[in-house]
Amino acid sequence: MNAAKREQIFARLQAENPEPRTELHYRNPFELLIAVLLSAQSTDVGVNKATVKLFAQGPTPATMLSMGVDGVKACIRTLGLFNSKAENVIKTCQILVEQHGSEIPRQREALEALPGVGRKTANVVLNTAFGEPTIAVDTHIFRVANRTRLATGKDVVAVEDKLMKVVPKAYRVDAHHWLILHGRYTCIARKPRCGSCLIEDLCEFKEKLID
Incomplete structure (x- = not known):
């Protein structure tokens, strides 16, 4: 895919959704970090249902730490892997309190050192909480980037590296949100909605489903 097509793709996505936002509910960087973790x-819907109670009881790293693992589990029991997630939440809160003054670090290395926080989560926090031009590649973005030929790669790191090189700077801060929403609602996994796709004529997917 050439640079002109990529420019048009993001121009259209921006025109349709000028201020894209994550669908996770949060009020501050701490709540965003926990929600992404x-x-x-x-699903985001499932996480939002669980965090209503969790954030009410533990709105700060210190108060959530005081809930203990069992207290966190009681709030997130409806989520997959809730046992390990609860343990990671408590360990993360402890590190935030003891090493970061209950503040969310803005450095990738410090974020990735938190239990349960990998590169994708760190990218989301850096982008959404702090406005850094990072692109967190999840399954949706990986699919969209490869299927459209916007940025091909064999794994998420390769796709992230390619996106960071080819996404025009003017669109880089919001690229993560546009691509994930496009993958979630239009360029879906089993049967992409090509006929109603905003960028169908720019996409280089060879097996388009137009009916």
């Missing part, structure tokens, strides 16, 4: 193998 809990989102592995869970």
Whole structure:
């Protein structure tokens, strides 16, 4: 895919949704971090239902730490992997309190050192909480980037590296949200909605489903 097509793709996505936002509910960087940590193998809708009670009881790292593992489990029991997630939440809160003054670090290395926080979660926090031009590649973005030929790669790191090179700077801060929403609602896994796709004529997917 050439640079002109990529420019048009993001121009259209921006025109349709000028201020894209994550569908996770949060009020501050701490709540965003916990919500993203809990989102592995869970839907945003499911996470939002669980965090209503969790954030009410533990709105800060210190108060959530005081809930203990069992207290966190009671709030997130509906989520997949809730046992390990609860343990990671408590360990993360302890590190935030003891090493970061209950603040969310803005450095990738410090974020990735938190239990349960990998590169994708760190990218989401850096982008959504702090406005950094990072692109967190999840299954949706991996699929969209490869299927459209926007940025091909054999794994998520390769796709992230390619996206960071080819996404025009003007669109880089919001690229993560546009691509994930496009993958979630239009370029879906089993049967992409090509006929109603905003960028169908720019996409290089050879097996388009137009009916």
